[in-house]
Amino acid sequence: MAMWTNIFYGVVALALVFQIVLLFLGEKIHGKLKTQGNYSLLGIVCNTLTAATVVVFFGGVFSTQSALFIFLLFNIFLGKWMGWRTLTKRIITIMVLAFVLINKYQLHINFYKQIYNLFTQW
Secondary structure, three states, X not given: OHHHHHHHHHHHHHHHHHHHXXXXXXXXXXXXXXXXXXXOHHXXXXXXXXXXXXXXXHHHHHOXXXXXXXXXXXXXXXXXXXXXXXHHHHHHHHHHHHHHHHHHHHHOOOHHHHHHHHHHOO
16 A cells, blocks of 8 residues: 555655756746647656556545645636636645645644544534
């Protein structure tokens, strides 16, 4: 079980690195994809990493940190509805993915217990 957990959070780290690369080089990558197409080496790599990021977001809903992944999904869908810029959504995504990794391996915050305590300690 621990091996699958480490593989999953390794893909989370890969998605985090991909989002950081897109934050700084997104315009250049988008321009090259326009000229080279989706079936070039760059297009295949970008599409594969994007698919891995989507799988991580939806797979994370079934993990112990599902509250953060649900927030990421709301960030994607509500960000479009609220008219957020791509830069804002990417920065929020990077912050939350970094917090997911830090929480998994360092902090160990149990969000379910925190939410339970929030409503039961009146």
